[in-house]
Amino acid sequence: MRIRTYATHSTHKTLTSLRQGSMIHVWDQDFRQKVEAPFHEAYMTHTSTSPNYQIIASLDVGRMQAEMEGFELVHAQVEAALSLREQLYTHPLLQKYFRVLINKDMVPLEYRQSGVDTFYDPVTGWNKMEEAWANDEFVVDPSRITIAIGATGIDGDTFKNEYLMNKYGIQINKTSRNTVLFMTNIGTTRGSIAYLLDVLIKLAKEFEARWEESSRPERKIIEHRVRSLTEELPPLPDFSRFHDAFRQCPDTPQGDIRRAYFLSYDEENTEYLRFDNGALQAAMRDGRDVVSASFVIPYPPGFPVLVPGQVVSEEILAFLQALDVTEIHGYRPELGLLVFTEEALVDPAAG
Amino acid sequence: MQESSPTETPYTALGFYHKISQLRADTWNALKRDLGQLVRQEAGSPRARTLVKAIDVKLTRLEIIEDYHAFPSKEDFRHLWSLFDREEYSLLEKVVKRLVRALISESYRRRHVDLSETDGDAEDLETLDALNQLRRGHPASNSSAQPYFELLIVDNLSAQEEEVVREAFHNMRRPEDRFVYDVVTVRSFEDALIAVLVNPNIQACLIRYEFPYKSKYNLSALRNYLEGLSEQELENQSEAERSILLSSMIHELRPEIDQFLVTSGDVEATASRDIRHFNRIFYRETDYIEQHHTILRAIDNRYRTPFFDALREYSKKPTGVFHAMPISRGKSVTRSHWAGHMIDFYGINIFLAETSATSGGLDSLLQPYGPIKKAQEYAARAFGARQSFFVTNGTSTANKIVVQALVKPRDIVLIDRDCHKSHHYGMVLAGAHVSYLDSYPLHDYSMYGAVPLHEIKKTLLAYKRAGELDKVKMLLLTNCTFDGVVYNVRRVMEECLAIKPDLVFLWDEAWFAFAGFNPTYRPRTAMHAARTLCERYRSEAYREEYAAWKAEFDQLDPDDDAT
Numbered sequence A: 001m002r003i004r005t006y007a008t009h010s011t012h013k014t015l016t017s018l019r020q021g022s023m024i025h026v027w028d029q030d031f032r033q034k035v036e037a038p039f040h041e042a043y044m045t046h047t048s049t050s051p052n053y054q055i056i057a058s059l060d061v062g063r064m065q066a067e068m069e070g071f072e073l074v075h076a077q078v079e080a081a082l083s084l085r086e087q088l089y090t091h092p093l094l095q096k097y098f099r100v101l102i103n104k105d106m107v108p109l110e111y112r113q114s115g116v117d118t119f120y121d122p123v124t125g126w127n128k129m130e131e132a133w134a135n136d137e138f139v140v141d142p143s144r145i146t147i148a149i150g151a152t153g154i155d156g157d158t159f160k161n162e163y164l165m166n167k168y169g170i171q172i173n174k175t176s177r178n179t180v181l182f183m184t185n186i187g188t189t190r191g192s193i194a195y196l197l198d199v200l201i202k203l204a205k206e207f208e209a210r211w212e213e214s215s216r217p218e219r220k221i222i223e224h225r226v227r228s229l230t231e232e233l234p235p236l237p238d239f240s241r242f243h244d245a246f247r248q249c250p251d252t253p254q255g256d257i258r259r260a261y262f263l264s265y266d267e268e269n270t271e272y273l274r275f276d277n278g279a280l281q282a283a284m285r286d287g288r289d290v291v292s293a294s295f296v297i298p299y300p301p302g303f304p305v306l307v308p309g310q311v312v313s314e315e316i317l318a319f320l321q322a323l324d325v326t327e328i329h330g331y332r333p334e335l336g337l338l339v340f341t342e343e344a345l346v347d348p349a350a351g
Numbered sequence B: 001m002q003e004s005s006p007t008e009t010p011y012t013a014l015g016f017y018h019k020i021s022q023l024r025a026d027t028w029n030a031l032k033r034d035l036g037q038l039v040r041q042e043a044g045s046p047r048a049r050t051l052v053k054a055i056d057v058k059l060t061r062l063e064i065i066e067d068y069h070a071f072p073s074k075e076d077f078r079h080l081w082s083l084f085d086r087e088e089y090s091l092l093e094k095v096v097k098r099l100v101r102a103l104i105s106e107s108y109r110r111r112h113v114d115l116s117e118t119d120g121d122a123e124d125l126e127t128l129d130a131l132n133q134l135r136r137g138h139p140a141s142n143s144s145a146q147p148y149f150e151l152l153i154v155d156n157l158s159a160q161e162e163e164v165v166r167e168a169f170h171n172m173r174r175p176e177d178r179f180v181y182d183v184v185t186v187r188s189f190e191d192a193l194i195a196v197l198v199n200p201n202i203q204a205c206l207i208r209y210e211f212p213y214k215s216k217y218n219l220s221a222l223r224n225y226l227e228g229l230s231e232q233e234l235e236n237q238s239e240a241e242r243s244i245l246l247s248s249m250i251h252e253l254r255p256e257i258d259q260f261l262v263t264s265g266d267v268e269a270t271a272s273r274d275i276r277h278f279n280r281i282f283y284r285e286t287d288y289i290e291q292h293h294t295i296l297r298a299i300d301n302r303y304r305t306p307f308f309d310a311l312r313e314y315s316k317k318p319t320g321v322f323h324a325m326p327i328s329r330g331k332s333v334t335r336s337h338w339a340g341h342m343i344d345f346y347g348i349n350i351f352l353a354e355t356s357a358t359s360g361g362l363d364s365l366l367q368p369y370g371p372i373k374k375a376q377e378y379a380a381r382a383f384g385a386r387q388s389f390f391v392t393n394g395t396s397t398a399n400k401i402v403v404q405a406l407v408k409p410r411d412i413v414l415i416d417r418d419c420h421k422s423h424h425y426g427m428v429l430a431g432a433h434v435s436y437l438d439s440y441p442l443h444d445y446s447m448y449g450a451v452p453l454h455e456i457k458k459t460l461l462a463y464k465r466a467g468e469l470d471k472v473k474m475l476l477l478t479n480c481t482f483d484g485v486v487y488n489v490r491r492v493m494e495e496c497l498a499i500k501p502d503l504v505f506l507w508d509e510a511w512f513a514f515a516g517f518n519p520t521y522r523p524r525t526a527m528h529a530a531r532t533l534c535e536r537y538r539s540e541a542y543r544e545e546y547a548a549w550k551a552e553f554d555q556l557d558p559d560d561d562a563t
Ligand SMILES: Cc1ncc(COP(=O)(O)O)c(C=O)c1O
Pocket: A010, A020, A022, B393, B394, B395, B396, B397, B419, B420, B422, B478, B482, B508, B510, B511
């Protein structure tokens, strides 16, 4: 038995470092014998010969800070996040529009051996956290606060841009169709938590007023939006499969993504098929395996719905049709999906 | 597979102490408010009596918290109580006000705050500090001043002895020291653990023999953490064993703390035990000079920033620039008619530190031999790795480096499909044969969780059945997803290794670098889990070897003296 473990950190995301400052950490008992030389080559492959000294210096300082006061800073971060959560859990008006996702919302019961639903108890405080963290297959990091906003009738992306950013200058990165993510970090202060709460209360009051001042038809529209955001969510599709042309073994699922990727470089191997006019569906009905020739990544949620060489499934199609986001990398609405021609899949050359 | 047992993953007492610093600040403020009201009440009135009771409760609670902090000291607290007992409330209010000001402005980090004297000058200084802090919007931590920390002493000292020791360390202070520190004393095993949890100022710990196990406080909240340790057993342990156990528990909570052992006991007996968490062992209790310098040196070893220091040194040297990079030393902008606002905005230092040189005290990231090498070694220490490497182009690049270093074309990689896009491109570049794993979906919120262990094992077993397991090279997962779902890293590795003992793991912890600095989060980081497993297998292998040897030994004729 050899322990061979690698971890990559965006130091800049959660500790002190300039943007892009990152680290690779290694615990590999075979590193010296087997990896050091290829690692060095790989490092040279991807690293500029003019690396930025300021980034390196900031990584050095960030490490020192973490060793001197990382405990204190992370502790304060968690403290701030927990107190924000507590107030969000208990404020009556906020609860009406903003529901904080707790452990059980994000981790199904089968993965919670401890049975802990939430780390927080109004009487005993946060005493359940250790138990869950020590035992469960998955836990939620409480310093990241996902709030379901479906009840506002506003989708995540619009909420992020038009409400939080434009109105109140609050910046967040991640949204889903009906959630927004508030991340705390080691720079988060009690003051910034208070400001966020203040803004959320203002927004909740706004939504309250909007409802009160709405006419019957306007209310219908709001109700319709809320329903669409809370009940009519397109199910997330599983990975379908690689097309046989890119597979090595019928019993195991792996595919040669590189071969598929480079096969698309020759224009004659690919064509566009639209699904909004039914052309793609018709091809599938005729029994054709429609195979993606590119990555298709909608934002949000930001994961590839299709990768090169992957067969388009009914579920994926349904998901793509139901998406109401504007940003889909690898997809051009006026042309359709980039797929391989049937001829290209007969005997694709090795990539 | 066995479930984790409490001794392996000790509970930490976050639930209890997670809000201690807010509790501390809030209680002091409330005390100040109560006192402010009390001095305006008529003595003996019902309202006054209620306030006195409330003040008593708050002082009692604060005394427990402050027992684990150097400021206010135990002597300060005795002073507060004596004012309270003598009903000198207006003086008490004044002293508490000063104390709160000193805590908020953190002036105690820079100078001695003597609460017993009502010195106008000292008060002025604290007021000034408080004002400065208001102006700057954050605690006054002056970067050029001597950084401050606290030394924890674990020893069963009387109040008098404690003052003597504290004085002795104070007397060691010299203006030229790089750091200044104060002393916190605790008298028991339990108290030592609480102190390192609730007092982040503690950076060094001096463990001396002869301390009992139990705290004088009833710390039910600590029970979680101590689960698995039998009190009886601890009481029966020798003092040396107890000190060593304490040091390993402190290490588990706060591995960065520098620990020292003071013993007057049997040198050899101590040295032969598991003392790896001690930075050094002192044999003479009262050798303060030696202890003082050793402590300062240990702190300096963490505080040093080899590359940042080298870069600052470099930027001070006058150099003629005859290589590329006109912006170096600001040359292309200082005399520009148009681009001068870049200097106005950034200041000159960043340009003085910009260079393409790798000499002059600097180093090469691609072939480090000097300060970058050192800086990376320190990073490995901080993050619990065997080796660490800096990457100046994000984790996107870090991921591709690791994959390319380990994966050959046609090697099979198991990878979660909703991982960051750098991995998908990394797979393309490496020519890996990709086996995508599905995370459990959260349809109601249009997001994914993470990949269940049974899904991973099912896939591995499918490869085993197909006779393809030898082609599987790596398992690649996102530990701590964007949304905050965290794996049980150790369990995943343990159970996968049972199927495939040479599997390589790459954990994308882009969002989890901070987790290494909190005792609840740390066990779920890749580096901590790897170390834990490594130690476990090593001791198991040792146990098996020993058992085999013992079995053989036992078979020998017990009557034969030659064995
Ligand atoms: C899981 C994960 N890995 C890697 C990255 C890339 O990190 P960086 O921006 O440091 O390149 C991200 C960034 O969002 C991420 O979420």
